[in-house]
Amino acid sequence: MGKFKGVDFYAIDSFLSEEERLTRDSVRDFVEERIIPIIEDCYEKARFPEELVKPLADLGVLGASLPTEYGCAGLGSVAYGLVIQELERGDSGIRSFASVQGSLVMYPIYAFGSEEQKRKWLPALAKGDKIGCFGLTEPDFGSNPSGMMTRAKRTKNGWLLNGSKAWITNGTISDVAVVWAKTDENDKIRGFIVEKGTPGFTAPEIHRKHSLRASVTSELVFSDCEIPEENILPYSGGLKSPLMCLSQARYGISWGAIGAAMACYHTALEYATGRVQFDRPIAGFQLQQAKFADMITEITKAQLLSLQLGRLKEQDKATPAQVSMAKRNNVDMALQVARQCRTILGANGISGDYPIMRHANNLESVYTYEGTHDIHTLIIGAEVTGIQAFK
């Protein structure tokens, strides 16, 4: 496969600063050298390449948009988005690891944690010395997390946690879990830092996945699990707190999906120009060209959405509904692009010798997690009509 040089039909690079381009290119090189050569094998064996955690941390991608005083890279929103785009061009599972660590573990500790908690956890998570996970979803409460059953009861020295979480990225390999539970203080949802090895806490892995196979997904089980008072996130309160974390992650995913789409598009374009049927490259047939015209148009629209969203975010002006629009559009776009590229490769489209089917299967999870496509439809619908249609 030829070297990836980017997909940029509208000279979108010219809207980026030199620093943003350099940041993207350094991650792009890393993905080419370290992720792409091994990822198909990891996917097949359902193995998360833990050996990449430290190198990813050294590259500065973990919690990359958080401040340098906590050992993070302090990137702007667009530079961060470009980092995520490149990681997902490698694999959505690797990107999921980085998104969870940065947006769903480091961000809540940064936003809702005490100074002591920030100093204890953020540098270690940024360096990849510790791995984290985020426990919101439960077996019976996914799209509607407000119904969660996990409960934290006040005790003399802290809290007693009971309940379970499902579908938690990084769970089994995590040193620390940020867990959301209803407290006995008016059922208010609060965030808790649960450390690995805490008695009553287990994190069994979920197997037999056909998607995100190079990522660890787990249950989290809490059975009379004692959490010391210093491990509650003191500034967390209400469902708004985990939703703020999800907004960070969803923003990144809008970029990540572009990366997955780029990988498929690049592969299919190269294939179509080389593959000869009826004595000419298949790229020369109008039916195939229509697919490429549609795909490059959709990728370009997605790039413009995420770029403008990133610029709004840098001015602190991005709204949750705008984030929903980018996540919803771009993940759907990437899934459609992956499926279309699969057809262009014919039988080879289903082979692990090409990355397309892996991306397509991964994107099925991305379509569902961080708010399903439907839920983002309802968020946008509520924003424009002023009427909630969730119930």
Ligand SMILES: Cc1cc2nc3c(=O)[nH]c(=O)nc-3n(C[C@H](O)[C@H](O)[C@H](O)COP(=O)(O)OP(=O)(O)OC[C@H]3O[C@@H](n4cnc5c(N)ncnc54)[C@H](O)[C@@H]3O)c2cc1C
């Ligand atoms: C690989 C993977 C990793 C994940 N990682 C994490 C993680 O790290 N942490 C975490 O907390 N969670 C994680 N999740 C869970 C994910 O966020 C949930 O799966 C998601 O929120 C959807 O919940 P659900 O699966 O229970 O589906 P449900 O909520 O049961 O939804 C099923 C279907 O019903 C639709 N639906 C639901 N409500 C409505 C409505 N009001 N109107 C119309 N349609 C509706 C949905 O759109 C969907 O199509 C992960 C999931 C996967 C697959």
